[in-house]
Structure formats: C-alpha cells, structure tokens
Amino acid sequence: MEKKKPKKVFVSGAIPPEKIANSIANHQSKTEIGAHSIFLGQIRADEIEGKTVKAINYSAYEEMAEKVFHEIREAAFSRFDMTCAHIYHSLGEVKTGEICLLVFTSSAHRKTAIEACNFLVEEIKAKVPVFGKEIFEDETHQWKVNR
Amino acid sequence: MEKKKPKKVFVSGAIPPEKIANSIANHQSKTEIGAHSIFLGQIRADEIEGKTVKAINYSAYEEMAEKVFHEIREAAFSRFDMTCAHIYHSLGEVKTGEICLLVFTSSAHRKTAIEACNFLVEEIKAKVPVFGKEIFEDETHQWKVNR
Amino acid sequence: MKIHVKYFGQVAEAVGKTEEVLDLEKGTNLQDFKTRQVRAYRIPDPHSVQIAVNQDLMEEKDLEEGDEIAFLPPFAGG
Amino acid sequence: MKIHVKYFGQVAEAVGKTEEVLDLEKGTNLQDFKTRQVRAYRIPDPHSVQIAVNQDLMEEKDLEEGDEIAFLPPFAGG
Numbered sequence: 001m002e003k004k005k006p007k008k009v010f011v012s013g014a015i016p017p018e019k020i021a022n023s024i025a026n027h028q029s030k031t032e033i034g035a036h037s038i039f040l041g042q043i044r045a046d047e048i049e050g051k052t053v054k055a056i057n058y059s060a061y062e063e064m065a066e067k068v069f070h071e072i073r074e075a076a077f078s079r080f081d082m083t084c085a086h087i088y089h090s091l092g093e094v095k096t097g098e099i100c101l102l103v104f105t106s107s108a109h110r111k112t113a114i115e116a117c118n119f120l121v122e123e124i125k126a127k128v129p130v131f132g133k134e135i136f137e138d139e140t141h142q143w144k145v146n147r
Numbered sequence: 148m149e150k151k152k153p154k155k156v157f158v159s160g161a162i163p164p165e166k167i168a169n170s171i172a173n174h175q176s177k178t179e180i181g182a183h184s185i186f187l188g189q190i191r192a193d194e195i196e197g198k199t200v201k202a203i204n205y206s207a208y209e210e211m212a213e214k215v216f217h218e219i220r221e222a223a224f225s226r227f228d229m230t231c232a233h234i235y236h237s238l239g240e241v242k243t244g245e246i247c248l249l250v251f252t253s254s255a256h257r258k259t260a261i262e263a264c265n266f267l268v269e270e271i272k273a274k275v276p277v278f279g280k281e282i283f284e285d286e287t288h289q290w291k292v293n294r
Numbered sequence: 295m296k297i298h299v300k301y302f303g304q305v306a307e308a309v310g311k312t313e314e315v316l317d318l319e320k321g322t323n324l325q326d327f328k329t330r331q332v333r334a335y336r337i338p339d340p341h342s343v344q345i346a347v348n349q350d351l352m353e354e355k356d357l358e359e360g361d362e363i364a365f366l367p368p369f370a371g372g
Numbered sequence: 373m374k375i376h377v378k379y380f381g382q383v384a385e386a387v388g389k390t391e392e393v394l395d396l397e398k399g400t401n402l403q404d405f406k407t408r409q410v411r412a413y414r415i416p417d418p419h420s421v422q423i424a425v426n427q428d429l430m431e432e433k434d435l436e437e438g439d440e441i442a443f444l445p446p447f448a449g450g
Binding site: 041058060063064067100101121127128132133143146 | 378381382424427442446447450
C-alpha cells in the first residue's frame with residue numbers, strides 16, 4: 001500500500017480570505033464537529049528605528065519544512081482528539097495587512113479545538129525552518145526572529 | 148454627546164462562511180494587527196438515545212443578551228490589549244454543520260488575540276441568556292444545556 | 295402593583311406562554327414570587343432557573359411597580 | 373567525500389550563495405565543519421545558527437559521503 005502523500009503547507013504569496021471561507025464551508029458536511037479554532041498571522045507594519053515594514057519575504061528549507069509541518073500535525077493528532085487540522089504558510093512576498101499563516105483545527109468540543117490550534121501555532125513558530133526578510137519602505141531590510 | 152450604540156450580535160439563522168471572510172478582509176487595512184484568533188461554534192449531529200439532532204432553534208432574552216454581550220466585550224477590552232473584537236450569534240434555526248457562533252479577536256501579538264478569544268467564548272457560554280432547542284430528526288426536541 | 299413577567303426556553307414551554315402582566319401586592323419578595331410561579335405552573339428543575347429583574351440576574355429583591363421579571367433556564371449559547 | 377551544503381536567510385546573505393558541493397576529508401566532524409564555514413564566510417552570530425543534516429537538526433555527527441548539511445538562522449515562521 002502506498003503511503004498517502006502529506007498535503008502541501010506552503011502557498012505562494014499571501015493567503016486570501018476566501019481560502020479561509022472555503023475551508024470553513026468544506027467542513028459543513030462533517031456533522032461530528034462542534035467547534036473550529038482558527039489562527040491567522042498577519043504582517044504588521046512595525047516601525048523600527050524610524051523605518052516602517054512594508055512586507056515580509058518568506059523563504060524556507062522547503063523539503064525539511066514540509067517534513068516538520070507533517071510531524072507537527074501528526075503530533076497534534078496523537079495528542080488531541082481532533083477531527084481535522086489544516087496549515088497554510090506563505091512563501092515569497094506578503095505585504096503588511098495580508099495573511100501569512102493559517103492554522104485551522106476542528107473537534108467535537110471547543111477546548112480540544114482551541115488547545116490543538118495553540119499547540120500547532122507554537123510548534124510551527126519554534127520548529128519549522130522558515131525565514132523572514134522584513135522589507136522597509138526604503139527597500140532596506142532586516143531579518144525577522146521569532147520570540 | 149450621544150453614546151455610541153453597541154453593535155448587534157444576533158443574526159437570523161446560520162452565520163455564512165462569507166461573513167467570516169469579509170471580517171478578515173476588512174482588517175487588512177489595520178496594519179498594527181499581527182494576529183487574529185477566531186472561534187466558530189458548529190451544530191453537531193449528536194445522537195441521544197438513538198435519535199439524531201438535525202438542528203438547534205436558538206431563542207434569547209434579546210435585550211438582556213445584547214447588554215451582556217456588550218459588557219463581556221468591554222471587559223475583554225479592559226483586560227486584553229486588543230485591536231478589535233467581533234461577536235456574532237445565531238437566533239432561530241441553525242442546521243447541523245452550520246455555524247451558530249463567531250468570535251473574532253485581533254491584536255498586535257498572538258498570545259493576546261488567543262487569550263482574548265478564549266475569554267470571550269467562555270464568558271458567552273456562561274453569561275448570555277440564550278436558549279437552544281435541539282430538534283431531532285423525528286421532530287421531537289430537548290433543551291440544550293452548556294457544560 | 296403591576297409587574298411584567300417573561301418566560302424563556304423550557305420554562306416558557308412549561309408555563310405555556312412567553313409573557314404576562316401580573317398584579318402583585320406591594321413589596322412582594324422575589325424568592326416568594328419565584329416559588330409561587332414554580333408551583334402554579336409546575337416549572338421543572340426550579341433550582342436551575344435564574345431570575346433577572348430589569349435585565350440583571352438577582353437572587354434577592356423587593357419587587358417594585360413596573361419591574362420586568364425574567365425566568366431564565368440554563369444558558370445554551372454558542 | 374562529497375557533501376552538499378545549503379545556506380538560508382541571513383546566512384545565505386553572508387555567504388553569498390545558497391548552496392555548494394564540498395569535498396571533505398572522510399570522517400570530518402559536524403562541529404568542526406561548522407566552525408570552519410563560520411570563519412571562512414564570517415557568518416554572523418554563529419551561536420544562533422542551527423545545523424540540519426539530511427533534514428534533521430543535529431549537534432554532533434561524523435559526516436558521511438552524500439550528506440546534506442543546512443545552515444539555518446533563527447526561524448521566523450508565522
């Protein structure tokens with residue numbers, strides 16, 4: 001039997017709001033679900049030493065990142081009684097105000113969905129080899145570091 | 148000076164996924180936001196003594212409920228450094244698989260958005276006079292109680 | 295004195311109506327009034343029923359002319 | 373023995389390339405190799421740079437023919 005290929009997490013550029021609406025609509029046939037928890041990361045126009053961020057350009061060690069995303073997702077399924085979990089992350093340029101990360105969990109009960117969503121967000125921030133170049137309005141840049 | 152009228156929380160029937168996409172799209176101009184946390188309640192097709200829930204019919208002590216929603220929202224703003232908070236709750240019939248509650252919080256930082264969203268969900272479940280009649284497929288019913 | 299009474303959810307179902315206006319003796323106590331209604335309408339599981347007076351949850355109060363008393367079964371929002 | 377080396381983010385920026393193939397002495401130790409590259413390319417803030425060998429984070433290893441070594445600056449996903 002062939003192993004099911006893990007779903008790709010990376011998308012090119014910003015994640016459109018419609019993608020989120022579609023994800024929700026796709027779950028309306030799953031009537032064992034009672035709660036969805038969604039986290040969205042949005043690019044902030046941070047001001048650093050008088051310069052304002054206008055975009056982040058994301059790059060990644062893609063093969064390893066997709067592997068780690070898959071491992072994190074599997075860990076969440078073994079830890080939480082979830083019905084589904086979806087993760088999307090941007091690669092390339094994402095402008096301020098646009099969405100760069102979508103984490104979407106569903107479960108029969110709210111606490112499970114919420115805890116699983118938080119777990120995924122923290123694990124993604126800590127473990128996935130993604131790099132972010134903050135581009136300022138004057139086209140200079142600095143490298144983002146997760147806290 | 149006239150006091151700003153609180154925004155209405157109740158919507159008639161299910162909350163469409165497009166409403167959520169619109170809420171997200173409306174926040175893309177707020178570039179001080181770094182994170183959104185969203186909770187969605189969905190009607191579950193619970194099986195109780197061999198009968199399956201097909202819908203919940205929500206009713207409320209509307210004037211008091213809108214007042215309590217407003218108080219909960221104000222309490223969340225005084226407790227968490229949020230940029231925005233939106234709450235929508237269904238009244239009337241919502242079928243299994245459809246969305247009956249949307250809580251949407253935004254903040255510069257993820258932990259604030261997530262904690263504020265959880266706070267709102269728990270407060271809503273505990274304090275708002277909303278009543279739910281679970282309708283079974285044979286048209287009999289029972290009354291839902293929050294745990 | 296006249297008071298407005300509202301019933302919700304399974305309480306409204308037991309009572310058979312969603313509201314009524316009652317003429318009470320001045321100074322009637324809230325708990326006494328609740329007990330009276332629970333008996334009169336055989337409201338089930340009365341300990342789970344909370345009372346709001348003029349949209350605030352209350353356990354003790356001397357009722358006044360024009361008060362709005364709501365009988366609220368367990369909440370089920372969300 | 374040949375190994376494949378990949379550089380990411382600010383490390384790639386400092387190194388001036390994103391990958392290269394190097395011919396190392398058999399049994400070269402991972403930490404020694406990291407130190408060598410940090411010096412050769414003046415990679416800034418080397419303590420913050422993690423190394424993955426064949427897509428797994430590692431601190432100690434004797435490198436082998438065909439290994440893929442990645443220099444990973446601090447993560448910034450999400």
